[in-house]
Structure formats: structure tokens, C-alpha cells
Amino acid sequence: MRTKAWSRSVNVALLLFFAFCTLYPLYFMLISSVKTNAELQSNFFGLPLDPQFQYYGSSLNKIKTYMSNSGVISAISAIGVLVVSSLSAYAFARFRFYGKDALFFTLLLFLMIPGVLTIIPQFVLVKNLGLINTPWAAILPYIASGQLVTIFVMRTFFEGIPKELFESIKIDGGSEFRCFISLVIPFALPIILSMGLVTVLNTWNDFFWPLLVLPDQQKMTLTVGLYRFMDQQQILYGQVFSAMSLASVPLMVLFSFTMKFFVQGLTSGAIKA
Amino acid sequence: MQTIAAADSGSIGARGKSGRWKLIRGNLDMYLLLLPGLIFLLLFKYTPMYGILIAFQDFNIFTGISGSEWVGMSQFEKLLHSDDFFRVLINTLLISLYKIVLLFPVPIAVALLLNEVRRMFFKRTIQTVIYLPHFLSWVIISGLFVTILSPTGGLVNEVIVALGGHPISFLTDNRFFRSVVVFTAGWKEVGWNAIVFIAAVAGIDQEQYEAASIDGAGRIRQMFSITLPGIMPTIVLMFILRIGSLLEAGTEQILTMYNPLVYDNGDVIGTYVYRMGLGQQDYSFSTAVGLFNSAVGFVLIVIGNALSRKFLQRSIW
Numbered sequence: 001m002r003t004k005a006w007s008r009s010v011n012v013a014l015l016l017f018f019a020f021c022t023l024y025p026l027y028f029m030l031i032s033s034v035k036t037n038a039e040l041q042s043n044f045f046g047l048p049l050d051p052q053f054q055y056y057g058s059s060l061n062k063i064k065t066y067m068s069n070s071g072v073i074s075a076i077s078a079i080g081v082l083v084v085s086s087l088s089a090y091a092f093a094r095f096r097f098y099g100k101d102a103l104f105f106t107l108l109l110f111l112m113i114p115g116v117l118t119i120i121p122q123f124v125l126v127k128n129l130g131l132i133n134t135p136w137a138a139i140l141p142y143i144a145s146g147q148l149v150t151i152f153v154m155r156t157f158f159e160g161i162p163k164e165l166f167e168s169i170k171i172d173g174g175s176e177f178r179c180f181i182s183l184v185i186p187f188a189l190p191i192i193l194s195m196g197l198v199t200v201l202n203t204w205n206d207f208f209w210p211l212l213v214l215p216d217q218q219k220m221t222l223t224v225g226l227y228r229f230m231d232q233q234q235i236l237y238g239q240v241f242s243a244m245s246l247a248s249v250p251l252m253v254l255f256s257f258t259m260k261f262f263v264q265g266l267t268s269g270a271i272k273a
Numbered sequence: 274m275q276t277i278a279a280a281d282s283g284s285i286g287a288r289g290k291s292g293r294w295k296l297i298r299g300n301l302d303m304y305l306l307l308l309p310g311l312i313f314l315l316l317f318k319y320t321p322m323y324g325i326l327i328a329f330q331d332f333n334i335f336t337g338i339s340g341s342e343w344v345g346m347s348q349f350e351k352l353l354h355s356d357d358f359f360r361v362l363i364n365t366l367l368i369s370l371y372k373i374v375l376l377f378p379v380p381i382a383v384a385l386l387l388n389e390v391r392r393m394f395f396k397r398t399i400q401t402v403i404y405l406p407h408f409l410s411w412v413i414i415s416g417l418f419v420t421i422l423s424p425t426g427g428l429v430n431e432v433i434v435a436l437g438g439h440p441i442s443f444l445t446d447n448r449f450f451r452s453v454v455v456f457t458a459g460w461k462e463v464g465w466n467a468i469v470f471i472a473a474v475a476g477i478d479q480e481q482y483e484a485a486s487i488d489g490a491g492r493i494r495q496m497f498s499i500t501l502p503g504i505m506p507t508i509v510l511m512f513i514l515r516i517g518s519l520l521e522a523g524t525e526q527i528l529t530m531y532n533p534l535v536y537d538n539g540d541v542i543g544t545y546v547y548r549m550g551l552g553q554q555d556y557s558f559s560t561a562v563g564l565f566n567s568a569v570g571f572v573l574i575v576i577g578n579a580l581s582r583k584f585l586q587r588s589i590w
Contacts, residue, residue: 007492088310118321120563144317230416
């Protein structure tokens with residue numbers, strides 16, 4: 001009995017330590033966002049003595065263009081991925097047609113091609129299309145890449161919808177379009193939301209590609225903007241950390257609330273596959 | 274209804290050429306559904322594959338692929354004769370191996386520990402907390418750790434000095450840079466990677482535990498005799514998938530963290546391609562680097578898969 005209590009407290013202590021290590025840098029980001037450089041030096045660990053909330057105003061001013069650029073790119077990419085992949089996934093899940101297996105295999109093949117192989121040719125392509133410094137330079141490749149895994153996950157999910165439900169709509173004289181809109185979409189809503197969130201997350205946090213294709217100060221995404229922001233000499237730490245908090249906290253809050261969908265999407269892909 | 278009946282009525286392969294066309298025409302609406310996805314695939318995934326040809330050229334962006342001079346394998350010769358490339362390849366493999374050896378087991382341990390927690394509230398709180406860093410961009414994480422690890426006033430160095438040591442500049446010292454890369458990658462992804470294992474643990478039949486405790490097995494014994502074997506298929510699957518990205522040592526992470534002082538130990542293939550291709554506009558050479566890298570990666574996956582099939586009786590194909 002005694003060893004049981006002992007091992008249980010070791011377990012709890014380990015997990016608490018782990019959670020502490022995870023939270024400390026985040027806590028550090030938040031407290032440092034309202035400290036002056038001088039206070040950051042003298043009072044590294046503690047809560048701010050004289051919180052400088054105006055840093056949030058000034059950093060918001062600096063990053064709001066980047067934020068709206070990222071917002072537009074993430075939103076359009078997510079909608080694009082969902083529309084394009086749900087149509088394809090529907091065709092793959094529901095019908096037999098000539099070349100189906102070959103097409104699906106091609107999708108999987110593209111999923112396995114390492115990004116570093118095509119990044120330069122893709123950059124050259126986007127450049128030749130004249131898309132550099134337009135949001136489409138990010139959005140279109142994001143949709144092309146995002147659809148691969150999304151089609152894969154959605155197809156598995158759509159195939160799980162009972163056939164009888166389709167039959168009953170057909171008997172009532174409904175079209176395929178009607179099946180798609182009033183059966184598949186509501187049925188698969190959790191997975192659709194989850195794949196949309198995954199796309200938002202990946203595109204919002206992506207750094208490498210926007211660094212290549214959106215170098216213009218006015219067109220930059222948030223990650224690239226923050227990177228440039230930190231690069232500057234004469235750094236005002238409070239402002240940098242408040243910009244980081246503004247860039248990350250809303251996302252973390254959003255995802256804490258939608259974690260259920262997220263985990264569901266992730267495990268349904270990994271466990272079933 | 275009609276389309277399904279038509280397609281189901283005979284096997285596709287057995288038809289002649291005219292039948293095949295009829296089948297395609299009869300299902301045109303299916304292809305219409307696939308069309309948007311295929312256009313994206315063709316334009317932004319397939320066309321760049323064709324663009325890989327520039328690895329065999331001395332590519333000039335103004336004349337394009339058709340107008341550039343073909344140079345055969347000379348980009349690859351340049352690559353094999355460059356000291357940079359081998360340094361970069363070795364860095365990539367080392368960082369990647371460290372990440373696998375040191376970080377792959379941790380999420381499994383976290384999932385096992387969480388399984389022993391009986392209070393649901395505590396379990397859920399810990400889970401949510403350890404998932405959080407996954408949602409941060411590498412730019413932010415690098416910025417944070419650069420400050421926390423700073424030799425002047427950073428948390429870690431304050432502790433080192435308080436214990437009587439000398440401050441270490443972790444991010445500009447070649448001896449420490451790789452450790453920093455591995456540790457911060459762990460901070461970001463360990464909690465998140467535990468999700469799959471937590472789900473696998475939840476899927477284990479509870480009756481096995483009851484039977485074991487009737488037989489007098491303690492919690493620790495149950496962990497090693499039931500939980501761990503129960504999630505072993507998931508562990509092996511995740512491990513093979515992980516091996517598949519052996520040559521991706523964390524391009525974004527290193528790009529946001531490193532500086533010329535640590536190129537010796539920190540430069541990896543992804544960052545090298547970036548510096549050569551975009552920094553020096555040497556598109557052909559950096560594509561050759563990417564191609565070589567992918568070929569090595571492919572061979573490694575084939576070997577990893579063969580080994581896993583031989584020793585673990587499991588494989589991806």
C-alpha cells in the first residue's frame with residue numbers, strides 16, 4: 001500500500017514538472033511583454049512591478065498589416081482546401097470510375113515527396129506566374145499541398161457513412177448534389193472543421209515559404225514580419241514579446257477550445273490508416 | 274444511382290477501349306468533381322517535378338528551362354566535391370538521429386504516466402497544457418529561447434552562474450547548438466506527439482487490467498505487461514513514419530535559430546538549399562542538393578522498412 005502511494009506521487013510530480021517546463025517559457029513571454037529593458041535585466045523571473053501595457057498598443061500597430069495578411073492567407077487556404085478536397089474525397093468515396101485507384105495512388109505518391117525536392121522549382125514556377133508578393137503565391141501552393149492529406153482523411157470518413165442514408169435520399173428523388181449538401185456535409189462536420197483548423201494552423205505558422213515568396217514589407221505574413229522585427233538592432237524586448245503574445249495567444253486560446261475536433265482529426269487519420 | 278449501377282455492372286479492367294471511353298463519358302460528372310483538385314495537383318505539384326530538370330542545367334531564370342544550357346551531371350560533381358555539402362549532410366543526419374533517439378520515447382512515457390492518473394481533471398489539465406507549444410510558430414519559439422538562453426541575464430545562465438559556473442552562449446557556440454535544437458524541438462512537439470499514444474492507450478481492453486490485478490500484478494507490472502505491449506503496434510507504426518522524415522532535421526526551426534557562427538554544426542540540408550538557392554540565386558545547384566538528398570532519403574526509408582519487416586514483422590509496404 002505504501003509503495004503504491006509513493007509511486008503515485010512520483011508520477012504526479014513527474015507530470016507536474018513536465019507541465020511546468022512547458023508553461024515556463026509561455027509565462028516568461030507574457031510577463032516580459034510588459035517589462036522595460038531595464039526591468040527585464042533586474043527582474044528576470046518575477047511579475048512586472050510597473051507593467052507597461054502600452055507596448056501592446058505599439059506592437060499591434062507594427063504587426064497589424066502582417067496579421068491581416070496572415071489572416072487572409074490562412075482563411076482562403078482553409079476554405080480552398082476544404083472545398084477542393086471534399087469534392088474529390090466525395091468522388092473517391094462514393095463512386096467507381098475509370099482510373100480511380102491510379103489517381104488515388106498518385107495522390108499518396110505526392111504526399112511522400114519531400115518538400116526540399118520541389119521547393120526551388122516551385123519557387124521558380126510561382127515567380128514565372130508573376131505571383132511573387134501577392135497572397136496567391138502562398139494560397140495556391142498551400143491548397144495544392146493541403147488537399148493531399150485532407151482528401152485521404154475525408155475519404156476514409158465519407159466511406160464510413162452508412163449506405164442506407166444515401167439510398168433514402170435517392171428514393172425521395174434527391175440528386176447527388178443533395179446527398180453531398182444535406183447528408184455528407186452535416187455528417188462529416190467534425191472532421192471538416194478539424195481539417196480546416198489544421199490548415200489554418202499550418203499556414204498561419206508557416207515560415208519558410210512566405211519568406212521566399214512574400215518579401216515585400218506590405219505583403220509579409222506574421223511569422224516573417226516577427227522575424228524581421230526581432231532582427232533589428234536596438235531591440236525593445238517588451239515590444240517584441242508583446243508582439244509574440246499577440247501573434248500566438250489568440251491561436252492557443254482558439255485551439256484550446258477546439259481541441260476535441262483537433263485530436264479527433266489527428267487520431268482518425270493515424271489510427272485508422 | 275445510375276452512375277453506381279453503370280460502374281458496378283462490370284469490372285473496369287475487363288472492358289475494351291470503346292467501353293472504357295463510354296465509362297469515362299458516362300461518369301463525366303465524377304471527373305468534374307475531381308477537376309479542381311487535379312488542376313491544383315498538376316499545376317503546383319506536378320509541374321515542379323518537371324522543374325527538377327534544372328538540376329541538370331545551368332538554369333537561368335530569364336530564359337527558362339527550355340532556354341537554359343544542359344550541363345549533365347556537373348551540378349552533382351560540384352556537390353560531391355564541395356566540403357560544405359558533406360558537412361551539411363552529416364549535420365542533418367546527426368540532428369535528426371539525436372531527435373529520434375532522445376525525443377521519440379518521451380511521448381510514449383508521457384502517455385504511460387498519464388494513464389496512471391486517476392483524477393480526470395488533473396489528467397485533462399496536463400494534457401491541454403502540454404499540447405500548447407505545438408500551436409506556436411518556430412519564429413516565436415526561437416525568439417523566446419534566444420532570450421531565455423541568453424548569456425547575459427537569461428534564466429538558464431543565471432542558474433549556471435548561481436551554481437558557480439560560467440555563462441554559456443548556447444546559440445553561438447558550436448558545442449551546444451545541436452543540443453539546443455534537440456531540446457527546443459522536444460519542448461514544442463513532445464506533448465503533441467503523445468496524443469496518438471494516449472489514444473492508443475485508451476483503446477486497450479480494460480478487462481485485461483482487471484484480470485491482471487486479480488492475479489496480483491501491481492500497477493507497474495501492468496504498465497509493462499499490458500499497456501506497453503498493447504500500444505506496441507502504434508509505436509512501431511509511428512517509428513517507421515518518423516524514420517521516413519530522417520532527412521528533415523527541422524529546416525524552419527534551424528533557419529529561425531541559427532546564425533553564421535554555428536553554420537559548422539547547425540547548417541542542415543533545408544537551410545543550405547535556402548542559402549544557395551535564394552541567397553545566391555544558384556537554382557540549379559540547390560535543386561541538385563534537394564534531389565540528392567531525396568534520393569538518399571528514399572534509400573534510407575527502403576532500408577528502414579526492410580529492417581523493420583525483418584526484425585519486427587511490420588512494414589509500411
